[in-house]
Amino acid sequence: xxxxxxxxxxxxAIVLCSYSASAQNDFITFFEPSFAVNHKVNGSYKxxxxxxxxxxxxxxxxxxxxxxxxxxxxxSTYSLNSNHSLxxxxxxxxxxxxxxxxxxxxxxxxxxxxxRPNVIRFGxxxxxxxxxxxxxxxxxxxxxxxxxFPLQGDKLDVGEPYLVTNFESLLxxxxxxxxxxxxxxxxQIGWQWTKNLKFQTGLEYRFEDYNNDTREIxxxxxxxxxxx
Numbered sequence: 674x675x676x677x678x679x680x681x682x683x684x685x686a687i688v689l690c691s692y693s694a695s696a697q698n699d700f701i702t703f704f705e706p707s708f709a710v711n712h713k714v715n716g717s718y719k720x721x722x723x724x725x726x727x728x729x730x731x732x733x734x735x736x737x738x739x740x741x742x743x744x745x746x747x748x749s750t751y752s753l754n755s756n757h758s759l760x761x762x763x764x765x766x767x768x769x770x771x772x773x774x775x776x777x778x779x780x781x782x783x784x785x786x787x788x789r790p791n792v793i794r795f796g797x798x799x800x801x802x803x804x805x806x807x808x809x810x811x812x813x814x815x816x817x818x819x820x821x822f823p824l825q826g827d828k829l830d831v832g833e834p835y836l837v838t839n840f841e842s843l844l845x846x847x848x849x850x851x852x853x854x855x856x857x858x859x860x861q862i863g864w865q866w867t868k869n870l871k872f873q874t875g876l877e878y879r880f881e882d883y884n885n886d887t888r889e890i891x892x893x894x895x896x897x898x899x900x901x
Contacts, residue, residue: 700889702731703741707896721748730893742768748781758785775806793822796839809847817841829865837861837873854884861894869900 709723723746729739748762762781768774780803787796796819804811819839823829843855861875877892 700731700891701729702891702893704728704730704738704893705895707894709896709898711898711900713900717752719750719752721750722746740771742766742771748783750785756786756788759783760785775808778805779803780805787819792827793820795820804845809850811845811847813843813845815841815843824862831865831868833865835863835865837863837875851885853882856880856883859894871898872896873898 705725705727707723707725709721711719711721713719725744725746727741727743729737729741731737744764744766746762746764748760750758750760752758760781760783762779762783764777764779764781766777766779769776781800782802783798783800785796785798787794789795796817798815798817798819800813800815800817802813802815804813817839818841819837821835821837824834824836826833829835838860839857841857841859843853843857845853845855857877857879859875859877861873863871863873865871872895874895877894879888879890879892881888881890
């Protein structure tokens with residue numbers, strides 16, 4: 674099962690890159706590693722801190738490795754019950770240090786609903802965001818549907834792998850600009866290395882601004898998640 678998934682991801686990436694690179698010269702591939710720390714303050718409240726680096730690995734029909742941005746994120750989450758939660762987040766993205774683009778302050782409000790009727794867990798997430806730069810403020814609205822499940826047995830144990838797949842739609846609106854609609858498809862495989870440490874890796878494919886002038890972007894994702 675795991676070997677099949679890895680082979681599928683590699684084949685999927687090769688096909689997408691080959692197709693998109695031949696179809697358009699502006700196709701881009703990013704490598705995006707992240708590190709997150711989660712802490713449960715009490716039974717209802719938890720906090721999350723993470724850092725994410727985004728790096729070009731393919732653009733202008735050439736391979737390269739160039740950092741585009743670095744961002745730091747904080748989220749506070751309050752659980753209403755075992756299935757429902759509310760979150761608020763703040764992010765600062767450094768881009769001026771790496772390319773000719775402004776830094777960004779982002780504020781996020783989130784509602785999440787997750788349930789597990791059997792082995793598979795289903796999740797629905799609704800977000801609103803305010804993306805603030807020196808040029809303008811963009812209001813973005815997001816909906817994501819997620820499924821995840823262990824790849825061995827009925828529950829996830831230490832040392833075992835799991836699969837996470839999600840589909841997300843986004844609407845961005847700003848003053849004096851046309852609305853922008855994006856679609857994202859993500860699939861990742863993860864391992865519960867220890868009781869408090871996880872590792873995930875996979876692919877995300879984005880169709881950005883497809884209601885006006887579609888841009889296709891592939892992300893190679895890796896993340897380390899630590900619970901303290």
